[in-house]
Amino acid sequence: MYAVIETGGKQYRVEVGTELEVELLDAEPGKTITLDRVLLVADGDDASIGRPIVSNAAVSAEVLRQARGDKVIAFKYRPKARRRVKKGHRQELTILRISDITLDGKSAAKVAKKAEADARTERMRLEEAAREQAAADAELAAKLAARQAPKAEAEPGTETPAKTPKKSRARSAEAEPPAKAEKQAEAQADTAKGKKRTTAKAASSDADEAPETKPKRTRATKKDE
Numbered sequence: 631m632y633a634v635i636e637t638g639g640k641q642y643r644v645e646v647g648t649e650l651e652v653e654l655l656d657a658e659p660g661k662t663i664t665l666d667r668v669l670l671v672a673d674g675d676d677a678s679i680g681r682p683i684v685s686n687a688a689v690s691a692e693v694l695r696q697a698r699g700d701k702v703i704a705f706k707y708r709p710k711a712r713r714r715v716k717k718g719h720r721q722e723l724t725i726l727r728i729s730d731i732t733l734d735g736k737s738a739a740k741v742a743k744k745a746e747a748d749a750r751t752e753r754m755r756l757e758e759a760a761r762e763q764a765a766a767d768a769e770l771a772a773k774l775a776a777r778q779a780p781k782a783e784a785e786p787g788t789e790t791p792a793k794t795p796k797k798s799r800a801r802s803a804e805a806e807p808p809a810k811a812e813k814q815a816e817a818q819a820d821t822a823k824g825k826k827r828t829t830a831k832a833a834s835s836d837a838d839e840a841p842e843t844k845p846k847r848t849r850a851t852k853k854d855e
Contacts, residue, residue: 631741649694652724659693667683689730690732701719702721703717704719
């Protein structure tokens, strides 16, 4: 619900909780005043238009403080007459907060309080439902964990074999039987001989492939003849 009021020769659109600056009113801060000149009251799709004011309608407002507006400069002059007039003005203001709008016994403040209370109870109900759901989920998770624990104990998981360190490898090599060590030594000797043979063959093939150098012929000169 909102209303259009008139005060100080100006019109203002107000709702419950609106703060506005109006022309100076004869009221002390902290008091509640009633504004009778209500030009329009709208409640949803219904609207009451005054001619010029709405009957059975009133707007209550709380006086917050008295203040002064910004300074306004008024400057007048007449050309070719050496006339200059400069004036300053600061308007005295009253700060109001709209507390209620009434129309035919219906109060906008009561409606707003009821709506706020309903929204608060709805929010509390949703929070309570969310807490209950979270507790139920936690209980179900605990039951599933308790069921899976015996299965995990009965069927232990396969562990990956750990890598043997270098020291253990050396010890295992020392602990091998002598026959096996002799076989490994013979195999190493055979591989060494094979390598020597392949290197000798490669050297001989390189020598065979190299072109033979022919002796140079000496030229017979006239002095020799």
